[in-house]
Amino acid sequence: MSNQANSSAVRYPDEASLVERVGPAFSVDGMLAARNKTRAAIGEIASKVRPGMVEEDAVAMAKGVLVAAGLELSWHPTRVRFGRNTLKPMRQPSEAGVVLGENDLFFIDIAPRFEAWEGDGGASFVVGEHAEFERCARDAETLFHDVRRKWLREGATGQALYAYADEVACRMGWTLNFDLPGHRVSDFPHAAIHTGSLAAFEATPSAMRWILEIHLRDPQLRFGAFFEDMLLEDVYY
Template sequence: MIDRLLWAQQQALLLFEEAEKRQLVAPGKTESVLNNEIYELAFEMFGIRKYWHKRIVRAGANTLLPYRENPPDLTLQDDDILFFDFGPVFEEWEADLGRTYVIGNNPRKLKLQSDIATAWQKGSNFYQAHSNITGAQLYQYICQLANDDGWQFGAAMAGHLIGHFPHENLENEKPDNYIHPHNHKPMRANYASGKPRYWILEIHFIDPELKIGGFYEQVLH
């Protein structure tokens, strides 16, 4: 199963890379326009229209906000930061990929872009090093990484389950489904059926004073 999840993730990476090659991230464009351009690019490249969660493009002050928010549509600026959070479904396998982009050369924004990628890798290493780690323990570790780098962690959870479409419903708010401060269950525990569980690790660091945030997510494996 993990091989198929990683395959789906690789397709999503190819999508984001092609969006960069085509210079779709450009000032003067609204979040919604860019969102639709990536949606159409995914159809052009892979013939897909199915997404297991809402497609997110957030720029500027909207990058402070976690997934569940639905802020007003912003226009990308010459000196901006933005992120993608897309959950395309490839041959019934779910991807969930988040990446941050910087327009211009603002050093604080570039640092944020770098720090979240590094934090994801540190979080992955921490997960691999602790066989009985709980969601609460990994969440606490990620929050500490944010503080160590001079940021705040911007969400109530740092990831969730992922799988074959449709995977277990995540809307029921059970902490066990999330990398969450109230999830005290070992992350490597199987489903009740005995099947293994797989996780997405999400990094969302923010600076409320500068009104910027960065987001990076992909499969833990």
């Protein structure tokens, strides 16, 4: 083949396309199935959490729920975090032995794999009654959707989405934890494709390629709340 034929036949993707490429097993149906099973597992795990439970026992229970649902424990640890541990960055281990109180806050963060496809999701929950815990948990999910709709409405870049999230979190009275800056998701493992964050992405993210993470923290560092899900259109919510 001549050099001229080569130059006309080969197309080189731009940087954004390289970042958003997927593996050979990627499928829309598979990714949605993994996402739906992840959200269902979060609800089931939350329903089994009770005051008086030790955090380590909740994590063991969560792993059992995932395995019973036919999900593989996948590419990051299964996390259920109670009380003061809700402040911690995800890569920082929990303080051992924390017990969920009668009026308390916890969140779930799981990354199971369903067959070839990655799931990833998180949400916060309150047991008993506590107005500030309830507001923080509600605001984490509200901000997630606010940022997601900015993406839909404006085609904002990943960088712009997290700058906006930081600004709105401050207006809400919280601080945004940038140790959880969003990441790729794909057929397993996405890390073989791209390990950079959504907050650093300089293009408009594509649907079904990214996880948007929102971790709000009390400015006085007493507690936090977390919500994450795949960037998707309104029809999926």
